[in-house]
Amino acid sequence: MPTIHDVARQAGVSASTVSHVINRTRHVREDTRLRVLHVMDELGYQPNRLARSLRSRRTHTFGVLLPNSANPFFAQVLLGIEAESYDCGYSTILGNANDEPDRELDYIDILLSKQVDGILLVSTGAYRQALDLLTARGIPVVMIDRSPGEEYDDFAIDTVLTENAQGGLLATRHLLALGHRRIACISGPIRLVPSARRVTGYREALAEAGVPLDEGLIVAGDFTHESGYRACRTLLARPEPPSALFVCNDLMAVGALCAIHEAGLAVPEHISVAGFDDIPLASFTVPRLTTIAQPAEEVGRRAVRLLVNRLSAPETPSRHERLPVRLVERDSCGPFRGANV
Amino acid sequence: MPTIHDVARQAGVSASTVSHVINRTRHVREDTRLRVLHVMDELGYQPNRLARSLRSRRTHTFGVLLPNSANPFFAQVLLGIEAESYDCGYSTILGNANDEPDRELDYIDILLSKQVDGILLVSTGAYRQALDLLTARGIPVVMIDRSPGEEYDDFAIDTVLTENAQGGLLATRHLLALGHRRIACISGPIRLVPSARRVTGYREALAEAGVPLDEGLIVAGDFTHESGYRACRTLLARPEPPSALFVCNDLMAVGALCAIHEAGLAVPEHISVAGFDDIPLASFTVPRLTTIAQPAEEVGRRAVRLLVNRLSAPETPSRHERLPVRLVERDSCGPFRGANV
DNA sequence: CTGAAAGCGCTAACAC
């Protein structure tokens, strides 16, 4: 591979001139500029960005840490992150924590030593340690989907969150408006803030409507198809099964749909199901899923924009974006028609 | 951030000694080793891998280029790539081509100038140009899922493919064995080799069984839910609709399931559906999807292993892995019960 | 077993 010196020699100028042509960092006489460009082209010169980064202390690379990039919701967020990063001239190094906090921390070390310019983090649970590592280095971080809460305001970290509680509220209100009273909830892992907030919304809606809450109607899953399937079976086996389900993510809702079908019941005739996320699949389930839409891709893009902004203005106070959710009515929720089975 | 010189000074040794302690590149007296280790720990020293890479010409980073990381099949492959890379001490830079060949080529340039040690490529279609860029640089490449064909054997590129034709054969034979004769096929984009191979398997199975092929029963989708939905509607609207469907990927099969349900027909009573990929969701559709399983995650892991091997033995002749597929029988295929509708 | 010196390819400060 030719170096910048090869180009310089060939074009009869100094390396710094070539550098300035490449980076438009100061004026170069038009004819020399063209000559340099021509030589670059001729030699097939590609700058070594490693060397450039070492010197300029900018790698134009972000680290992206996710619990699991194959989860459709995160996959969509990742799509937004990658797309916006590309548009802004950044590359993305991807790391999956696989829900193992240790792995998350290990990745943070790796990313830091690779000198990434910033990190986009959906933390698996090691909030405190992760943020300690990060802020010790003073590297910009945007936390996505999950935040450590107000206690961490001093960390000056940007966040992009969605209105989880509002989503739980909207979904449950919708079910109530359809006449349902025994509304169950399949939650995500309780330790996760977004999941907890969705359940909060659910509780609020019930309280608002004066419907007493049967705690046995809340069962926890872990955001996978399988867990939604199992939780739903548990619910159906109860002496007084619910007539509607608010499921805290679409993956589990799909599992629930499957369990209901296998139990010989119909959606929405016997049971209504509302999900959360509006993953692309949700438009094609049987029946099509009514759900709370989160702008996943936009979440990713916003996060990147925050990061890019912070790099150009490091001293800005931390910014917290909260994106709205909305109810998408499809075919999985119907009016209450009396206790089933 | 402390540098290796800070550590050296503090420990009273030379930088090269510290380097050797870190990289175990030659023996160091036990007590000095411990002292160095201690100082490193004390200062919270983290090597700057940029500098290291510039010098050693190894970045321990792979580039991963996919058509779309949110497609569940690729998402699963990516999971395998990321996991195995991590296990082997590599990071992964992710790039989505979004089915735009130009973007794929642009990403290749970026990855090369970031000096990645190798590239894992699921090409969007710019095979020839992509490989030209890559081989000109002599950088190791593993092509996944799609290969340019025998004509490119001189490029000495490793590949990991799956038995696509065999999959088409197995699925169609299964449908035939259930008594179906009018079996339609929803293919992927014709220009893509894997899709074409699956259709080849489908044709072979029909020929094998002496069932004449009605070309009108083959309709092309583009591997998305939506296209499967539309293709299925087209098929159902035909004067003599098929009694079974072989759909070239699960995403489209899900779309087909939805279309069939909306047409008031039942699976598998009226129509049988077989998919391809066995994405995680396939176990939870309504009804559960019979499909051809590809070991997606393993595909990713194998690809990384090939790359790692090649880095340690660059002169090895190119290796081509072909992973087997298998039929997973679930609930979406049933015996032929006479013409439907 | 250890140290000194050179240099990976680039950019930035300073001269002219």
Place this chain on the structure above:
DNA sequence: GTGTTAGCGCTTTCAG
């Protein structure tokens, strides 16, 4: 408008 110089932080000969 252009060139010279130094050096980012590390590894790797080469000496000892």
